[in-house]
Amino acid sequence: MTLTLDGEKIDRNRFTGAKVENATFHNCDFSGADLTGSEFIGCTFYDRDSRLGCRFSRAQLKDASFKSCDLSMTDFRNVSALSIEIRECRAQGADFRGASFMNMITSRSWFCSAYITKSNLSYANFSKVVLEKCELWENRWNGAQILGANFSGSDLSGGEFASFDWRAADFTHCDLTNSELGELDVRNVDLQGVKLDSEQASQLMERLGILVIG
Template sequence: MVITQAAFDAAVRAGDFVEGHDLSAIDWRDLPSGDVRVRNCSLVAGDLLQGELNEADFEAVTFVDCRFGGAELTNARFSQCSFFDAERRLGCDFADAQMRGASFIDCNLSMSRFAGANLHAVHWQGCKGAGADFEDASFSRKSGRTVSVAGRFVDCALDYVNFTRVCLDDCVFDGSSLRQADFKRCSMVGASLQRADLIGAVFDQARLDNGDLRGAVLTGFDITGLEGFAGIKLNDSQLGAVVGPLGVRVFPG
């Protein structure tokens, strides 16, 4: 059932949940307030460009071939949402979106694109994101002369993602599958990859200084391609796989 703009605006104005509707006809610009709450709805080929959706709450919403370019999504919350068209293998486009502090819980963001998006302190928990493209996205925030980097991807399926040249210092990927992920020329100083599956992941010219790889699956991991790895954290059982390419053999004590 397609909801009209007037009915949608009235629900937003009242702070009510919009539930069980097709939102494809909605204009997301100039909404009466930012108190947008949506549940069990769908949106096909939606244009959310420049949408004012800070603090918005989306639950079990299906977004198909949607564009969020330049949308304001600071501290927005998405739970059990899908942004992936499985039939066409197509994700949604978040180019240049402001997504500081946004959270995604049990969502499917496979093949989505984040070029130019501000993702500082974004949180993904239990999400699917295979093939997502983060090249040219930013996880940084500048306050005066201080630059902080933050982002969390916990227990996510992120195989084949592209993080080429992105600064991921201090970001968290604990328990996530990152098979054949592309981290070429990334800065990952202090990043946590505990229990991550890194089979086939590419780290050419990346910096992993003080990175935490304890419990990670490191089959095929080539430390010689790193730009830096001082202070890297490993379990005893991982030493052989990591230092083997350096010509070092590890023997039981």
């Protein structure tokens, strides 16, 4: 029997460190739950009928893992998510505002850790989120909201960036190779330290009326 929960408030320690496969969670509330080290594989957190996702606000998601899950419309606001894994998931419209992927060493020094790869992040909200030097490759970012976010030094290679406002966030020192860069305009985006492949560089130059030969 696969686990199916509908409209439940999840107790704080119910899934702490657990491995959960192929479960269905419709309109469930994980707010404040301790999911440290928990692993969810092939699970559904989105109710297609109501078009609502589950709520994880203020949850502890350190070292938590979501693989091949449907996280569409999920509320991840204000979660603690150092070293979270989200791999090969659907996360359209998910809300990450206030989420922390950061380990504070002192008040002025920190590092971030997150592994969000091969996932559909279209229309997700990352406003003011700090994801420095993280593994963020081969994602779809179409229409994502990123105002005030910081992706500096992250691996964004192989991504898809349609309807995407490059001016809204910090992408310095990012790896953008093999990505579809959408409307990126080198004239109004700080690309210091950014990695591009030769085909991308040629396309960006062409938009400035510069032809790259060879």
